[in-house]
Every structure is written in structure tokens, then in C-alpha cells.
């Protein structure tokens with residue numbers, strides 16, 4: 001039998017045997033017209049963005065240098081959680097919170113979907129590295145995709161191309177492991193068939209094989225479904241690697257906080273998608289003398305350092321931020337970052353003079369092209385930008401990036417914040433009693449759903465550690481991993497855990513806390529707690545400050561509202577207990593006993 005010749009498949013700029021074999025195997029299965037090994041160069045970026053403009057996928061923005069607007073298919077706008085699977089060998093390892101299918105059965109289905117799926121298209125091979133390239137053990141991956149949009153997005157979001165491929169084979173010839181991530185939009189083109197601007201497939205699968213550290217994605221070209229270095233690798237697969245190797249892969253921003261005394265602290269914070277991680281990571285403090293710098297806005301990998309402290313690295317290279325609501329008031333640093341150009345904007349609105357616009361960005365122009373492509377005017381009843389529309393922009397051009405954002409050692413974390421979007425019950429800030437209690441807070445985190453995933457918006461669901469859609473294994477085992485992590489270090493070296501809720505509302509539904517830059521007041525209080533300088537009152541749910549204990553000098557908020565945001569209500573918490581109970585029952589027999597104990601202790605304290 002002679003091997004099929006596909007142009008480019010043998011022009012591999014590597015000798016890595018497993019990579020070469022996998023690329024050939026995928027090319028033979030998917031039948032692309034040609035194979036292109038992605039180098040990550042500026043020439044390549046220009047070639048691909050030109051091609052995307054010609055195809056009608058991209059519109060070049062006149063008002064932002066080297067930047068492009070794209071509108072996706074209206075059925076391909078967010079992560080599809082019901083089509084996302086953890087195909088562990090044993091169903092129990094996927095646990096009660098993930099979809100599961102037998103790996104062989106899933107592979108049989110997807111192999112048939114992949115067969116010939118790249119006909120008429122180019123297959124791109126993207127070598128990438130999550131986290132710093134000079135890490136002792138670089139976290140390598142290769143995404144194969146038939147989407148140029150994915151290639152250029154991956155250039156922003158990861159360290160990719162030749163500089164990543166250089167790390168695949170060591171000087172002594174040792175071939176490193178990598179995570180293979182196969183992606184296809186699932187839209188082959190017949191001879192002479194015209195393409196559409198956003199090809200995709202109604203059948204979608206986002207699949208992880210945790211034992212094999214393997215990712216297969218089909219049918220979607222958007223965000224976390226398609227940029228496989230992000231949620232698929234850096235959270236779902238990395239959480240499994242972290243479980244096996246003793247570290248944590250978390251859905252957290254990382255920020256650097258400098259006090260007026262020039263003391264530096266690093267904070268990690270987990271909020272569900274579209275709950276303000278990017279805004280907090282780029283926050284401009286409203287309290288004088290404090291400074292925030294950005295290390296990451298979405299993902300943190302945390303490992304113990306030799307000194308016993310927990311060090312965090314941001315595996316990403318860019319921001320994939322929610323656009324609506326972002327403006328010079330809510331997140332000036334994001335606005336300055338995208339103003340520099342070199343960015344992609346998906347499902348926002350397009351202005352007549354070649355710029356972008358979205359809800360929350362000042363007054364709407366008289367006429368726009370809405371994200372669905374039609375005319376939009378301020379009288380339109382539909383939104384101009386999709387609520388999950390995104391900007392994609394390099395960290396490197398963010399003025400507030402901390403110089404150490406690319407340090408392979410990571411940064412030592414002093415505080416972990418868990419937070420959700422809750423109209424009631426959860427006070428503005430609560431400090432946990434200890435690591436185990438903090439783990440309980442994280443494990444019972446709840447939030448109203450947002451547009452970041454397909455489905456109803458505004459429904460309260462448990463979102464443990466903001467990782468519900470991203471835990472790559474059994475949630476009970478994941479909680480246990482958190483508890484065990486706390487036992488591996490001296491309690492004085494562990495980060496202190498806090499639970500925050502910027503989104504509590506008054507009776508008339510207005511937000512009680514001004515949020516955004518004012519959140520620096522909560523950061524300051526947390527740091528002062530760590531330093532033993534601030535007081536708080538002990539409540540059955542943990543340590544909650546009164547308004548007097550916060551620095552509220554010049555705050556843009558009403559004192560009565562702030563008191564209400566800080567209120568601990570035993571009545572509301574008693575109503576919360578059965579919901580936590582129900583959640584723990586759903587986790588089942590893998591729920592760690594210490595978390596049941598925490599629930600019982602809370603019940604006792606609530607009386």
C-alpha cells in the first residue's frame with residue numbers, strides 16, 4: 001500500500017516522531033488539500049488575515065491598526081457544555097458533573113465525522129506552549145485545525161509556532177511529550193463549492209480523553225470550543241495532570257498588588273465566565289497609593305515552590321475578554337490594550353467608519369452593523385453586540401502587565417478569592433476560617449448563569465471554584481485534591497481564602513456595591529487581614545467586615561447600600577443549606593467527608 005501524498009505533510013520542520021506520525025494519521029483521515037506547519041511569524045499572520053478578509057470572515061478595522069472584526073454563525077457563539085465530554089476509561093472518573101461516553105464509542109463516532117472533513121481546506125499544524133517557553137518542563141501542545149481564524153487567534157492566546165516547536169526536541173535528541181488537540185470546523189468543501197464566512201457544523205463535540213491527554217473537537221469555530229489551548233488543555237486536561245502530579249489548574253485571574261509601603265502581594269481569583277475576572281485583573285484602584293498589575297485574567301496553574309508557598313503561572317499569552325460592558329469607566333486598561341491594535345473582535349458591532357462598538361461603550365452611534373450582519377440603530381430591539389462577544393488581544397501590549405507575568409517560577413499567592421454573581425445571601429466579602437473551610441466555600445460557590453455558555457441566563461447554579469464546566473475528572477475527587485493540597489503545606493504559608501460577591505442587589509434590583517475600581521477596597525481589607533492589621537466580626541459563615549472596617553474614604557456608593565452588601569443574614573443562609581445539601585448529594589459518595597463536616601458545622605453555627 002502506498003501512502004497518500006498530501007502536499008506539505010512531509011515538509012515538517014521537526015524530527016519529533018510521535019508528532020510526525022500523528023500529523024500524517026490525521027491528514028490521511030481528514031483529507032485536506034494541503035498541510036501547513038504554522039511558524040507564528042508576522043508574514044504568516046499577514047497572509048492568513050488577508051485570506052480571512054478575502055473570504056469575508058474578517059473585516060479589517062480602519063480605526064484600529066492590524067485589527068479585525070468577525071461575526072460568527074449565529075448558532076456558534078459560546079461554549080456548548082451539553083456537547084462537552086470527559087471520556088475517561090471509567091465513567092466514575094468523569095463524575096456526576098461531566099458528560100461521559102465510553103472512549104472507544106466516542107472515537108468511533110468522531111472518526112466518522114472527521115473522515116474527509118477537511119476536504120477542500122488547508123490543515124494547519126500549530127505547535128504551542130502553555131506558560132513560559134523557558135519553563136524547565138514546558139507544557140507543550142499541538143493543535144491541528146482547518147480554521148484560519150483559529151490559527152490567528154492561537155497566535156494571540158498562546159506562545160506558538162517555531163519558538164514552541166523548538167522545545168519539542170531537546171539538544172540531546174530527547175523528544176518531549178505534548179498534548180495533541182485535533183480541531184475541525186466540520187465543513188468540507190466539494191470541488192467548486194463556495195465557502196461561507198463562518199463555516200461550522202450543527203453537530204458539535206468538544207471531547208477530552210484524560211488518560212491519553214488528548215483533545216478532539218468538532219463542529220464549532222468559537223472560543224473555548226475551538227482554541228483548544230484554553231479551557232480544553234489548560235483547565236480540563238491540566239486539572240487531570242495536576243491531580244496526578246500534585247498541583248492545581250484553576251479558572252483564576254492572577255494580579256499583583258503593591259501597597260503604599262511598596263509591599264507586593266499576589267492574588268488569584270476564581271469567578272465564573274463573564275463575572276468580571278478581566279476587570280479585576282486590570283483594575284485601577286480608587287484608593288490612593290495602591291497599585292494593581294496584571295498577570296492573567298482567566299487561568300492559573302499553581303504549584304508549591306521550594307519555600308512551601310503556592311506559586312501561580314498564567315498559561316496564556318492573551319486576553320479573550322467579554323466585550324459588552326467594557327469601556328473607559330469599567331476597564332480603562334482593557335480599552336487601552338485593544339486601542340493599540342493587533343486584536344480580533346468577534347460578534348461585536350461594526351461602526352460605519354470601520355471601528356467596533358458594543359453595549360456599554362458610551363452612546364450608540366446612529367447606525368451600526370449588528371453582530372448578525374444587519375443594520376442596527378438605537379431603536380433596534382436586538383442587541384448590537386452578542387452578550388458573549390469577545391476581544392482577543394495580546395498580554396504583551398497591556399500597560400498594566402506585571403514584568404513577572406512571563407516568569408516560569410510564577411508568583412507566590414497570598415490570597416485566593418472565590419466569587420459568583422448572587423443577588424442575595426452572599427455578603428460582599430467573607431474570610432474563611434482556614435483552608436478546609438475555604439475549600440468548602442469554593443466547593444459550594446454559586447452563581448447566576450451568564451451568556452458565556454449556551455443556555456438560560458440568570459439561573460442560580462453551583463459552580464465549584466468556578467470550575468463546573470472545566471473540571472476534567474470527578475468533582476468529588478477534585479474537592480479532595482484541594483483538601484489534600486492544603487495538607488501539603490504549612491498553614492501559615494497557604495494563601496488565605498476569601499469569598500466575594502460584587503453582585504448583591506437591593507429590593508429594587510439595583511446593585512448594592514459600586515464594583516470595578518472600588519473593589520480595590522476589598523483587596524486592601526483582605527491584605528490587611530493577612531497582615532493582622534484589619535478587624536472583622538466572626539459570623540457563622542466566616543469573618544465578615546462591617547463598613548467601618550473597610551477603607552471607604554471617597555467611595556462611590558451609598559453607606560446604607562454598603563451595609564446591606566455586607567449583611568450576614570442567618571435567614572438567607574438557612575435557606576441556602578438545603579441547596580448545598582442537594583449539591584453535595586449530587587456529588588455523591590466521592591464527596592470528601594471534611595466537606596460534609598463543614599456543612600454540619602455551618603448548620604450548627606446557624607442554629
Ligand code: SAT
Nearest residue numbers: 079223224231273452
Ligand atoms: O469561550 S471561552 O471558554 O474561551 C470563554 C469563557 O467562557 O471563559
Ligand code: MN
Nearest residue numbers: 251272273298
Ligand atoms: Mn474563563
